[in-house]
Amino acid sequence: TRPGVPARFVSARVAPLGSRLVLALVEDRTRERRVEEVRRDFVANVSHELKTPVGAIRLLADAMEDAADDPDAVKRFAARMLTESDRLGKLVQQIIQLSRLQADDPLDEPIAVDLDEVIATAVDTSAMAAEDRRIHVLVGGVPGVQVYGNEKQVLAAVSNLVSNAVSYSEPDSTVVVTTRVDEGSVDISVVDQGIGIPAEELDRIFERFYRVDPARHRSTGGTGLGLSIVKHVAATHGGEVRVWSAEGQGSTFTLTLPQHYGTDSTPDDDLSL
Numbered sequence: 001t002r003p004g005v006p007a008r009f010v011s012a013r014v015a016p017l018g019s020r021l022v023l024a025l026v027e028d029r030t031r032e033r034r035v036e037e038v039r040r041d042f043v044a045n046v047s048h049e050l051k052t053p054v055g056a057i058r059l060l061a062d063a064m065e066d067a068a069d070d071p072d073a074v075k076r077f078a079a080r081m082l083t084e085s086d087r088l089g090k091l092v093q094q095i096i097q098l099s100r101l102q103a104d105d106p107l108d109e110p111i112a113v114d115l116d117e118v119i120a121t122a123v124d125t126s127a128m129a130a131e132d133r134r135i136h137v138l139v140g141g142v143p144g145v146q147v148y149g150n151e152k153q154v155l156a157a158v159s160n161l162v163s164n165a166v167s168y169s170e171p172d173s174t175v176v177v178t179t180r181v182d183e184g185s186v187d188i189s190v191v192d193q194g195i196g197i198p199a200e201e202l203d204r205i206f207e208r209f210y211r212v213d214p215a216r217h218r219s220t221g222g223t224g225l226g227l228s229i230v231k232h233v234a235a236t237h238g239g240e241v242r243v244w245s246a247e248g249q250g251s252t253f254t255l256t257l258p259q260h261y262g263t264d265s266t267p268d269d270d271l272s273l
């Protein structure tokens, strides 16, 4: 293969060299255009998504001013302002997270990432939200496993999965985070007993800003960016993310990443036990 020519054109059947090059150039231009379109769509979506909570906060502040002598109304408006500003904060944080992820190559300086620590931190981040609705988050699986990659990115991915599991769970239910090692790769599964996802939506939930029935889910304060972050991290680490879900029963998201054979997890260590 020659550098710069996409493999599928290199293997094109009978095209002479000249036309292959032209095809490759056309393909490059098309790809560039697509990248530019995706970027423009993203900026348009970001502006739209940011305008919604900003507009709502403005309206609520106006309403609060008008209701100055009705303390109950002021309290109600203040509570809604708080929800909207939390949403705005989460949105800004996830937009920054996504653009940082896209800017740096995760495997520039890959290191052994300790999954026990990552999972503990991810669970901690969602602890308050879980407690509020009496959701038990249990951690199981193989201890001492390490994956190969960028710690911040792996943490971002696992945190988003745990936070979703908690957000879309019913009160008094359980979320389980488990790890499984299989021939050089590690599965991190996050299982919930929540509202589930309709089968026809499963293909779309990994798209940026896509949310299943935003009206029904407004109370969760989601942004529609979490799963696109997970998908991005999986792809750049040479892994994948899969989902199983049934409406009303729950969902299981499994993130697969390459295993790092650290001192804690080599087969030799296992044998010496």
Ligand code: ADP
Residues within 6 Å of the ligand: 160, 164, 165, 168, 192, 194, 195, 196, 197, 205, 206, 210, 211, 212, 213, 217, 221, 222, 223, 224, 225, 226, 227, 228, 251
């Ligand atoms: P959000 O910030 O809205 O949660 P995500 O990109 O993380 O955005 O998820 C996209 C959509 O997929 C969510 O809005 C929700 O409808 C659905 N979803 C994600 N995780 C779950 C889950 N564990 N249970 C049910 N629905 C989920």
